[in-house]
Amino acid sequence: MEEAPQTPDAELVARTQAGDPEAFDELVVRYSPRLYGLVYHMTSNHEDTNDLLQDVFAKAFRSIKGFQGKSSFYTWMHSIAVNMSINFLKKRGRRLTMSLDDVDAGVQNDAEFIEATTGSDPSHAANLRELQQRLNEAMQKLSHEHRAVVTMFDIQGMPHAEIAKILGISEGTIRSRLFYAHRQLQNSLEEFIKR
Amino acid sequence: MPKEINTSKLLRLKRYEQPPPDYFEDFLFEFRRRQRAELLRRSTREILWDRILSMAPNFRVPQLAYAAIVALAVAASVLIVSQKSPGGNSLAAAKTESFQPALTLTSSKPVTISDTLPAAARAGGSVSSHYVLQSRPVSNEQPLSF
Structure with missing residues (x-):
């Protein structure tokens, strides 16, 4: 049985901008595994990654009305994640807490x-x-x-x-x-x- | 360069560092919960500010640049205000200092007509007082003619 075609990001973004929070939930499901990897490999800590990733999606949700589609949603989300991770690491300083379980x-x-x-x-x-x-x-x-x-x-x-x-x-x-x-x-x- | 190959391979192994399988389901649940909590906690002003920020164009300008622009604007405002205020005040002060009225109500010195003449006339001393009637009687006006 063939899987249903995935709704394009642009459509989910438009629906979110129009006030449909479930569309954003779908974007969260779609992007969280990949962004988790990005943030985790930057911080090397699962707890920090969890909190930071929640903040990343919260920021994206708050800013999505201003997203004009000049870049892809994929690029936009990754930019937010990288910038927030770098800011977090600057604040965290040299404290290194690894969780490798x-x-x-x-x-x-x-x-x-x-x-x-x-x-x-x-x-x-x-x-x-x-x-x-x-x-x-x-x-x-x-x-x-x-x-x-x-x-x-x-x-x-x-x-x-x-x-x-x-x-x-x-x-x-x-x-x-x-x-x-x-x-x-x-x-x-x-x-x-x-x- | 076998060393380089090994470094890349070692880095690729980090892909296996994953959270537990049910983590992402819980993540979405947690995201919704936090969103609701945030909405209840945040004031109208904060929500409005976020909306304004989200409407602003997404330039790749460092935050320091924004701070620098604001600082420049403040400095320019201060400069403009300070140029107006001391200049205006000093001019007024200068006027106040240079103006010494010849006639005051409290003056004990007797006032003569020559005191009221212009300085040049007073210095020369040759100007005699005279009066000029600059207006004519109403009856001397020319009648209107078309």
């Missing part, structure tokens, strides 16, 4: 995970928790702006052009930030990768 069990069957954790020498296999911890620590060492670019490109798989639109900067700047961030991450993860 909710990892999906599927990672243990992932070929890349197996390869990354065993490498050429099985005696150096690292456990899942350590790998996550290393990754999060390495990410937290990046500046907020670099972390945002790495999250969107490397973790969420967005193209350069989309990230450039969301952040309002050129694709060249995105590439430059990625190059710098990758170099920093390599330095941070060097010992882990060598094992």
